[in-house]
Amino acid sequence: MFTGIIESTGILKSIEEVGGDVRLTIESNNLDFSDVKLGDSIASNGICLTVIDMTDNSYAVDVSRETLAKTTMKHWQPGDTLNLEKAMLPTTRFGGHMVSGHVDDVGVIKVMREDARSIYIEIAIPDALKKYAATKGSITVDGISLTTNLVKDNIVCLNIIPHTAEVTNIGRHWQVDGEVNIEVDLIARYLERLNSLS
Template identity: 45%
Template sequence: MFTGLIEEIGTVKKIVSGSSSAEITIKASKIMDDVKLGDSIATNGICLTVTRFTGDEFTVDAMPETMRVTNLKNLKNGSRVNLERALKVGDRLGGHIVSGHVDGTGRIVGFKEDDNAIWVEISAGREILKYIIHKGSITIDGTSLTVAALGKESFKVSIIPLTQEETTLTGKKVGEEVNLECDLVGKYIERLTLFKEEAKEEKKGIDMDFLKENGFY
């Protein structure tokens, strides 16, 4: 579990590609203070497991499904990535609850300066946008942000100076792909609603409940 508050920007040092997977080594400093084998580190918002580490770098494995649904497939040596260690019990929850399980990707449509802030517009498919609400939380490449505007095919966030400096988002280019994780609540509500509708379908037929509902009993 993570908060979406980026601790450090790491640099990809080496990528060993399999047929559809990858082993990725990332150079870092701050998050290496207490790293252990098997630790979870959110890398561009993706929960990945440390398989090896030294004093200034760690290695993770990305399985085929992760490569398919995230922007890890676009990484190359020298790419910068957002990093966050797993949340400790007792820490302040400054962002929002982030699982590190990416729902899909979006693309940067444009940037617009607004005094000390920068507006970032991101396009996404309906399968993502249906979970996004105005003023709700969204995780973009692992960064917890608030949805400031919402349209039919895109949404916007406003980036404060500290977030501009401490994450990779405003350093990207128009058209670049970003990882998106929607708030968990909407997905749970959708799933419960689906089960409720399925239960209604299964109960169809003439029984005592049907007779009561239709005024025959």
């Protein structure tokens, strides 16, 4: 479980094919690895990945074909900057919202422009996900917990404050027509499931 509050960014160092799947190595000189052990989870651009090998400043993960098909990872290249968050602890401040790290699908950035000191962004999400998006609700984009300003059909409107833009990959990689990982609000997903059973 994660909060969507990005702890650091990292660089994708390598992509290796292993038996039909993929192994990634991600490096970060800013993420504290002192409490990370093999088997722990680190969300990388919002994707919950299991650490299978590590050094003092990097970790390796195996990725299934399902994850490749459902996320932006299929477009990643060595040198890309990724948003990183270690799994939360019971003592962690809950600064964002409940994030599972299980990406639902990919959205497309349609508008990105300055709005005073913030960045205004509109993201088109798949039609199947729009029922989970609500004005002033929560959504996770590339692992970042964000509040929706407004939802118009399948368009989610967001404002990114300067701090968030500076400590994530938004200013470096996000652009119009670019794809981003989307995870809808966990509570909304379970409420919808409960309603379908009643």
